[in-house]
Amino acid sequence: MGSKGDANRRRIVDAADQLFYRQGYNRTSFSDIAQAAELSRGNFYYYFKSKDEILEAVIERRREQYAEMLAEWSESESTPRERLRHFVRMLLDGRSELLRYGCPTGSLTLELAKIQSEQQDHARVLFEVFRTWLRQQFITLGHTQDADELACHLLVMGQGVSLLAPVYADPALIDSEVTQIDAWLDAL
Amino acid sequence: MGSKGDANRRRIVDAADQLFYRQGYNRTSFSDIAQAAELSRGNFYYYFKSKDEILEAVIERRREQYAEMLAEWSESESTPRERLRHFVRMLLDGRSELLRYGCPTGSLTLELAKIQSEQQDHARVLFEVFRTWLRQQFITLGHTQDADELACHLLVMGQGVSLLAPVYADPALIDSEVTQIDAWLDAL
DNA sequence: GTCTATACGGAGATAGAC
DNA sequence: GTCTATCTCCGTATAGAC
Numbered sequence: 001m002g003s004k005g006d007a008n009r010r011r012i013v014d015a016a017d018q019l020f021y022r023q024g025y026n027r028t029s030f031s032d033i034a035q036a037a038e039l040s041r042g043n044f045y046y047y048f049k050s051k052d053e054i055l056e057a058v059i060e061r062r063r064e065q066y067a068e069m070l071a072e073w074s075e076s077e078s079t080p081r082e083r084l085r086h087f088v089r090m091l092l093d094g095r096s097e098l099l100r101y102g103c104p105t106g107s108l109t110l111e112l113a114k115i116q117s118e119q120q121d122h123a124r125v126l127f128e129v130f131r132t133w134l135r136q137q138f139i140t141l142g143h144t145q146d147a148d149e150l151a152c153h154l155l156v157m158g159q160g161v162s163l164l165a166p167v168y169a170d171p172a173l174i175d176s177e178v179t180q181i182d183a184w185l186d187a188l
Numbered sequence: 189m190g191s192k193g194d195a196n197r198r199r200i201v202d203a204a205d206q207l208f209y210r211q212g213y214n215r216t217s218f219s220d221i222a223q224a225a226e227l228s229r230g231n232f233y234y235y236f237k238s239k240d241e242i243l244e245a246v247i248e249r250r251r252e253q254y255a256e257m258l259a260e261w262s263e264s265e266s267t268p269r270e271r272l273r274h275f276v277r278m279l280l281d282g283r284s285e286l287l288r289y290g291c292p293t294g295s296l297t298l299e300l301a302k303i304q305s306e307q308q309d310h311a312r313v314l315f316e317v318f319r320t321w322l323r324q325q326f327i328t329l330g331h332t333q334d335a336d337e338l339a340c341h342l343l344v345m346g347q348g349v350s351l352l353a354p355v356y357a358d359p360a361l362i363d364s365e366v367t368q369i370d371a372w373l374d375a376l
Numbered sequence: 377g378t379c380t381a382t383a384c385g386g387a388g389a390t391a392g393a394c
Numbered sequence: 395g396t397c398t399a400t401c402t403c404c405g406t407a408t409a410g411a412c
Contacts, residue, residue, distance in 0.1 A: 005395075024302040026214040029387060043396050045389070100301075106351055107298055110290055113354035114212040120355075127355055149364045152352065156365055160348030163294055164340065166301035167315055176337045177344055193377075217405055231378050233407070 009047050011037045017058045021104045025055065025111050052119065059122050062104070063129060070133045080140040081185070087134065087154070088181050091161055091174055099169050103162035131155060143188065157181050197235050199225045205246045209292045213243065213299050240307065247310050250292070251317060258321045268325040269373070275322065275342070276369050279349055279362055287357050291350035319343060331376065338376070345369050
């Protein structure tokens with residue numbers, strides 16, 4: 001657990017994270033990751049013994065990042081409505097990557113869903129992070145009864161946009177959708 | 189192009205269609221398809237020389253089926269509102285498969301999007317079939333100005349539900365979403 | 377048209393020298 | 395900790411007998 005090893009480990013997870021997003025999990029090989037992390041395949045196996053282990057590490061890393069991001073939003077935005085708007089604005093901020101590769105969480109989870117395995121359960125926690133946070137915002141907004149349904153509906157719309165985005169690669173589609181989602185939020 | 193060959197060809201496309209849906213395109217091998225179609229690998233290559241060719245055939249087959257299905261709905265339902273409701277009801281009718289594998293169109297297209305290739309263009313036509321039909325319904329409903337935006341928004345919600353469905357494998361989530369989408373339609 | 381045999385490359389994974 | 399060499403399996407694809 002020296003400092004050199006930790007740095008390499010981080011480099012591997014970084015590289016794997018990016019490649020899983022851009023190429024997909026199934027199409028990303030050990031060689032791809034090793035090459036991107038600038039390590040030999042042999043040395044690579046010193047850090048991770050299976051593709052499963054890397055995936056687990058990537059998911060855990062993303063989970064931490066998302067949780068941290070949402071915690072920051074909870075601090076920086078004072079009202080639940082502003083926080084929800086911040087969530088929607090993600091679609092505009094990550095626009096160029098969204099148009100190419102879709103949502104990192106959605107695309108990964110959908111890929112794993114087709115291989116009925118324990119990996120799917122791991123990936124689901126990523127959605128749970130957002131769902132829980134969104135639900136809390138809707139509760140604070142006064143929608144105590146249907147907070148979870150509203151949270152899911154917002155997730156649904158976000159995922160729908162993220163899927164259609166790479167299909168049409170059209171920025172105008174994202175703009176139009178964000179407008180409609182904002183209108184839905186305002187009407188609540 | 190004898191009758192025997194045509195039957196085999198159809199069997200292959202059938203098998204490939206199912207496997208692409210349930211396992212995903214990337215994880216489905218020639219052997220998988222040959223086995224499901226009950227053909228030897230050797231004979232298999234007599235009909236399709238590459239995975240690309242099979243994919244093209246599968247997409248074309250789906251396109252025809254969807255176009256036919258939508259044409260039937262245009263006949264069986266007399267008002268655009270009823271036709272749109274029929275579209276939403278797909279989420280309930282295909283419930284059990286949706287909960288396991290998501291939407292055939294959405295999952296395939298997302299997978300292909302990560303391999304920037306011509307295959308992506310082929311898959312996009314599947315969305316175009318629905319988008320065009322939906323747009324027509326909204327126009328008939330009187331929304332001439334924003335028909336395309338509304339069509340896309342309905343597609344977005346459908347795809348969002350289809351992605352979240354296998355993540356949580358919860359029928360109640362689909363029910364709740366259908367209710368909310370129906371309410372959105374009614375308000376138009 | 378249908379099969380068997382086989383070539384070839386890439387992927388995951390390990391052993392062992394340094 | 396890092397590397398090279400190597401093993402095995404699987405996937406795509408072809409040749410050629412029947």
